[in-house]
Amino acid sequence: MAFYIKPADGVISLSNLERFGKKRLIFLLAILRCDGTENFKRLISKLETTLDSDCLIEGSKRDRASHFLLRLVCCEDVEMKDFLLRAETELFCYRFSNMNTSELTHILKSTHKFVSSCLGFQSCAKDEALCDLYMTFEMIYASVGSWKTVVKKYMKDCTRETFQIPFQLALSLIASRQILVTKGLAQVPFSKLHVILSYLFRSVLCKGLEKAGTISSTSLYNEKRTSDLLHNLRIFCQRLLGKTQTAALFTGQETAITCDEIKQEAYLFPPCMYYPYRVLLQRHRLRHHSRIQFTLFLKEVGLPVTEALTFWKDEYSLPEVDKSGKEINGERSWQKDKKRYTYNIRHLYGLEGSRIDYKAHSCKFLQILLEAGTREEASLAYQSRKLTEVSLLDSYLSSMIMNCQFATTLLLDDIH
Amino acid sequence: MTESEKSKPTYSPDELPEYLPVYYKRLFPYSLYFRWLNYGGVQKNYFTNREFSFTLKDDVYIRYQSFSDQQEMEKQIQRQCPYKIDIGAVYSHKPKEHKTVKPTAFQALEKELVFDIDMTDYDDVRSCCQGADICPKCWPLMKMAIKIVDRALDEDFGFDHRLWVYSGRRGVHCWIADEAARKLSQNARGAVAEYLSLVKGGENNVRKVHLPENIHPSIERAIGIINDYFDDYALDKQDILGDKESWQKALAIIPDDNLREDVLKLMEKEKNSKDRWESFRMRHMSLVDGDANIRKSRHCCKEIGLQYCYPRLDVNVSKGINHLLKSPFCVHPKTGKVCVPISVKDVDRFDPFTVPDISQLCTEIDEYDKKNKPEVIEGDQPTPPKRRMKDYKKTSLMQSIEVLEQFVTGMEKGWQEKRLAMSGERWDQFPWAMFVRL
Secondary structure (H helix, E strand, O other): OOOOOOOOOOOOOHHHHHHHHHHHHHHHHHHHHOOOHHHHHHHHHHHHOOOOHHHHOOOOHHHHHHHHHHHHHHOOOHHHHHHHHHHHHHHHHHHHHOOOHHHHHHHHHHHHHHHHHHOOOHHHHOOHHHHHHHHHHHHHHHHHOOHHHHHHHHHOOOOOOEEEEEHHHOHHHHHOOOOEEEOOEEEEEHHHHHHHHHHHHHHHHHHHHHHHHHHOOOHHHHOHHHHHHHHHHHHHHHHHHOOOOOOOOOOOOOOOOOHHHHHHHHHHOOHHHHHHHHHHHHHOOOOHHHHHHHHHHHHHOOOOHHHHHHHHHHHHHOOOEOOOOOEOOOOOOHHHHHHHHHHHHHHHOOOOOOOOOOOOOOHHHHHHHHHHOOOOHHHOOOOOOHHHOHHHHHHHHHHHHHHOHHHHHHHHHHHO | OOHHHHHOOOOOHHHHHHHHHHHHHHHOOHHHHHHHHHHHHOOOOOOOOEEEEEEOHHHOEEEEEOOOOHHHHHHHHHHHOOOEEEEEEEEOOOHHHHHHOOOOOOOEEEOOEEEEEEHHHHHHHOOOOOOOOOOOOOOHHHHHHHHHHHHHHHHHOOOOOEEEEEOOOOEEEEEEOOHHHHOOOHHHHHHHHHHOOOOOOOOOOOOOOOOOOOOOHHHHHHHHHHHHHHHHHHHHHOOOOOOHHHHHHHHOOOOOHHHHHHHHHHHOOOOOHHHHHHHHHHHHHHHHOOOHHHHHHOOHHHHHHHHHHOOOEOHHHHHOOOOOEEOOOOEOOOOOEEOOEEOOOOHHHOOHHHOOEHHHHHHHHHHHHHHOOOOOOOOOOOOOOOOOOOHHHHOOOHHHHHHHHHHHHHHHHHHHHHHHHHHHOOHHHOHHHHHOOO
């Protein structure tokens, strides 16, 4: 499983390059949809018989060429970058898990040797991800003195013996408290070698994408043929990912909604957004992150910024109400902080500050928010674990059904 | 009213405009503050590229303040008398010039790793106060939080330079100034905060702590620290098993229904929290080892203790490199109290209720000066004081400033060594070497 540190050398025709790029994109998308190594093996064997599959053979020149090509294709768009990071890392993990002892030993040994030689060059020495890779390899190797032993212990799923690396390189294991850490050094059991290496792979790729972003705006765009190639591949990729336009600024378009319509349409909101909405109606305030998430959600469903300002003003101008229904003298209000709230809402719509068109966050993000902030209303996204709070789900559903007759008609329609 | 009560100043936010100028002119420790944030001048422009934000009166908020040196900082602060000062990140360019830089080029590069522990996050387990209020009955939560988090930052992560600060009203902050900490990525900061997080779930979750079968050593150590305080804090001050409502709330955390029923029945038999807890503990110990069905509840004693006492930090404050956090030694506008550093060694003696507020401090300076006026003999010139004593030494702020002093001097040796080393070797060849703690 190549770390894709150096692009391939050689000559290739543009049409081939484009074909390989497309092939790889399709393959990467199929990988993300793959569930488990069995399906991956089936996917591989299916592709082995098709045309141009040699661009997917691990370590081949075409494999490297198509990978680096996709870095250039995806480096400028946030969603495409994310797709490439996830898919290539998945591919790395699958390849890793399918290697036998001698293949693994060979790969680790040769990568170690290669990165050591790389660091002699100034440009590589400044690359933090490469330095991390080098340092990790050094420290893993130093723990037992031979790659053969490292691989043996990994294959044996050894949990008792560990190697030490700076905790910054084992973040997922640290965050979930799966390993020990002492004086900044994480004690990683050999059985988790693949976690460390896939994290390194991802950061090398991340850094590579950053670099690709800086060069793609120069010489490549001046040459018509390469800029066409990149352009075509970008369109192809976007189609594959099914990207749609987000309803960012809506000014009077048909798909816009008004803040009055929110009340009528609210029953259609997903539970994770319906709950904060109900809390807002009752208490006229939301906690910070919930307010941000709900604002972004309303933006995505088509609420223009002018309507949003009215919506929040209406709620936040009313006195704050506490859990028991009593009015309290809260610290936040539209009257006091009008400027701040206005600026904040406009910022979310991309009209202030860094002018970023913020997208509403996914369920996964909201679930993380649940664990981080203990009292955020927007964190009621139902995880499989939280479904054990059956009484909660039960009361929510029954309140939904009681509050809207439409739901019952929907259910009845289904039956017919 | 006795003489002392009459003379004791009581603070009100309207007094801020009167006292702040005095505070900023005579008490704010500019020199130490600059020595800290300049980090020995090891990295060029580190101080000049640091963002500060000021909150002025009438809630006017200005970001992207930066200063070229200590003198300019002093001048600006004294001129504007901010009600609140926040410290942000060190950027790629001078924050005050950020509009002249392309947005994508203006980046937050480094910042201390910070933690914010706020008493309001414990509202569901405090019976004495809610919201912004604190009292001696719930303050031990902060003592435990400081000890637990500080131990982990020191022993587990190897961070040596940690400054704990009282936030002026209802919580504490921690600033970690190690070089490795300042260079941490957003993901790394989040991971450290996650490592320290245990109490999870919103107001709709009854059970917020789920311990795995094998408890991580860092949690075990936290349990040890909590045990030192548990009897006094939870059973006595908070009285968590004091009456039916309280014990039902506490014991609702037990996952296994049968065990919970069992224990609930035991509660009426005892007369106070201490005995009830002991009784619960004994029953739990005797049952859990035997019954396989109670596996989920194997740690429920510890889980209840942790839910009531384990530190609750706001992960989002720690994650963002560009997140702005209230500066030490600024004044909390609502209470008038100075955000003073807390010495971890003496954390049990720290009393937030006796932290001085600025009206008190200004009075202290006046009183000291009155008592120590040099004698004026008629006809002669008054002898000028041999050495002007720093004003803070005349006040109850002295000890707090000493804590900051220790924090800064603790780092200065390291900066000196680094400067020497850099003048000799080519550090730019292997920048990653600075990350390594071997």
